Amino acid sequence: MVSAGLRAQTPAPEEFYPAKLLVISVGPPYSYKFDIGGEGYVGTSDSHLRLTEGSQVKIKVSSGTIYVVDEDGRVQRMKLALQYLGPPPPPPQKK
Numbered sequence: 001m002v003s004a005g006l007r008a009q010t011p012a013p014e015e016f017y018p019a020k021l022l023v024i025s026v027g028p029p030y031s032y033k034f035d036i037g038g039e040g041y042v043g044t045s046d047s048h049l050r051l052t053e054g055s056q057v058k059i060k061v062s063s064g065t066i067y068v069v070d071e072d073g074r075v076q077r078m079k080l081a082l083q084y085l086g087p088p089p090p091p092p093q094k095k
Helices: none
Strands: 017-025 030-036 039-045 056-062 067-068 075-085
Touching: 030 067, 030 075, 039 067
Parallel strands: none
Antiparallel strands: 017 030, 017 056, 030 039, 039 075, 056 067, 067 075
């Protein structure tokens, strides 16, 4: 039996920030690139999330995790893969 105190808590709605979802890369893992006013984050997920490239979303970054509110209003979790300042890094070159 798992105690409720040991489960990861979903952040409160007021902790989320508006962000633009710049790019979704098809996976798995799926990669999602977000921008919050020049600060960028890339998150990865083994499953496809209900998000639309180019849309405004709400995210919260905490302890190596990105929480994002999907198109159904549900909070989804993904692994924080990269954080950067300035324009997003270019996609990797295929050789």
